[in-house]
Amino acid sequence: MSEKYIIGIDEGSQSAKILIFDTKGHIVCEGRHPLKPYNLPEPGHVEHPDDDWWDAICGAAKKCMASFRGDPKDIVGIGLCTIRYCRAYLDENCMLAQPALSWMDVRVSAPYVHENPKVKYIVASSGYITFRLTGEKKDSVANYEGGWPVDVDTWTWSEDPQAYKDCGMPREMLFELVKPGDVLGRVTAEAAAATGFPEGVPVVATANDKAVEGLGTGCMGDDTVCLSLGTYTAAMMEGREFLRDTKNTWPKFSCVPDKYLYDTWGIRRGMWTVSWFRDVLGDGYAKEAAAKGMSAEEMLSMEAEGVPVGSDGLMTVLDWLPWVDARYKKGIMIGFDGRHTRAHIYRSILEAVALTMKKYIFDMTDEVGVDIKKIIVTGGGSGSDLFMQIIADVMNIPTVRNEVTGAAGLGAAICAAVAAGVYPSFEDAVANMVRFSDRFRPIPENTAVYDKMYPIYWDITNHTDAILKKTYEIFK
Incomplete structure (x- = not known):
């Protein structure tokens, strides 16, 4: 055949x-x-x-x-x-x-x-x-x-x-x-x-793009979360019912008929901010990277590997596109001193994604009442070993990535495979078509630093919102 x-x-x-x-x-x-x-x-x-x-x-x-x-x-x-x-x-x-x-x-x-x-x-x-x-x-x-x-x-x-x-x-x-x-x-x-x-x-x-992506990563069961690193960065997990009156969990339709998906809050310009910073560096940086046989992102990641955990105190708040009910919010970088380089800024953005999503993920799992044992990371950022390790260290949970990075495309293909009778069920299709490639375990000393940073990080906007509300009236 x-x-x-x-x-x-x-x-x-x-x-x-x-x-x-x-x-x-x-x-x-x-x-x-x-x-x-x-x-x-x-x-x-x-x-x-x-x-x-x-x-x-x-x-x-x-x-x-x-x-x-x-x-x-x-x-x-x-x-x-x-x-x-x-x-x-x-x-x-x-x-x-x-x-x-x-x-x-x-x-x-x-x-x-x-x-x-x-x-x-x-x-x-x-x-x-x-x-x-x-x-x-x-x-x-x-x-x-x-x-x-x-x-x-x-x-x-x-x-x-x-x-x-x-x-x-x-x-x-x-x-x-x-x-x-x-x-x-x-x-x-x-x-x-x-x-x-x-x-x-x-x-x-299929379904909404995040649900399709979740299916393509093999995110099934109630002890696994899929972290999707996209323009809109969010996390999801499989759910048994359509929850109501939740504050930190957004129930959606799953890509599997008659099942549901639980979404976290998200970062409206997550990986977009990484691209924004790359572009700010200009064509000269991209040409320098190309001369070394790398993309600009790869060279930034290589440089950022030499930056200490916590970026020497530089912290980024990812409000480049705020929610409509808080339009005064803006992106923030705080804690600069003479040590900081473009590599520090880059690593700080990656750490901001992980620190933000840690709160959103744990808020969801606490509300649903489950303990997470594995995080599947998908999206373009999952190709970075540095980013994958940062996520594992911040979350203090083993983190894996898929062999196929185009998880939404694979999820769409899984739906078509079931419809065509290639596999009798979504579960069988996932078992045959989804594979994991790499596993990243938390490094205890790195996790200890992030645990100290975490409450400080989430206190930043309590002090900056008042200023941003005033500047919003000038610079809308």
Whole structure:
């Protein structure tokens, strides 16, 4: 028998990634295409320009398919994963009636107001891409959270008329919902021409991007947390029920039908801040790194390995993009003296991610009432041994990373593999397709330093908020 292949689509905040896997979860080939910079028409409004979601997927798909050396007839399914909390307004032909909204746009958390007469449908990002790929008005229920009239217990649209009034969305403006692992439709001739995907291949529903990523890391059971190092950095764990009235735990739909996922609070510009600092150093630094056969991040990491634990007292607060109810907050770096270099700043940012997420993770696990024995780290930052060790030391918990760094793409492929009958269950698919590569154990002397820093770190904003509230009135 010939090998079978599965496509995973992973469209995030910064790029679209298309990966083709074999049935054991090995990457066969991949393609990536960047998204364009956001349009910022006014404060709080963050829009995707033109038809950027679809254009990026087409660009990434063509690159991926151009490098595929197998038989396209052996591709058995496509798992579709797109960024969560986004919103698209479609016309009667299901094309964009106005710019799509990023998850950072304040309007996605507010009730819909029907001001544009061209708008006939309101969908998540995955609903729009589903239509472009298949021509079907369907979407995964597991990508609808926050501001949508969904019944979280039945995994369907709500039957309560008040739910539609509260969000401003009539039922007739919404697509049909299916569960993760269900077939949304098949690739149309038009979509095949635009992407290079084989016509007729089934497109399979997944979930919100974090849940798909969690599935792709193998995050299952109640003693494991997955820390996702992305533009939005957060952690998650598998849950048994949809919790209510929680303060530090955000229940979501899982990527496994009829299961749930518990989310922590997150850092709205987590790994973005790492990229920001890299870019601040300029082209000269990038060229210097390239001359040594490294990326700028790799050279920064190498330099930061020589910095003492705790960055000689330099601490960073990651409020580069604050929550909407505290817009006065700003990013902070405090504790500079003559010892500090760019390597100290870089390490301080990494330590800030770990120190922030420690509180968010432990707040969640304490509220749920579980003890964590393992942390799976995913996302681009997981490729750094330095960062992985910092996380293990700060958390004082063994930390592992996956063999495949594109966890969302793999999670999408797992959904497609189950839908195609390659594996009989999600559990079997994870067991066969997910592998861990490296394990990092806490170093006691490092953990001791971070334990002393931790309460000081979380006291910083108690002293700086008053100042930032005053400067906000000047420098909004």
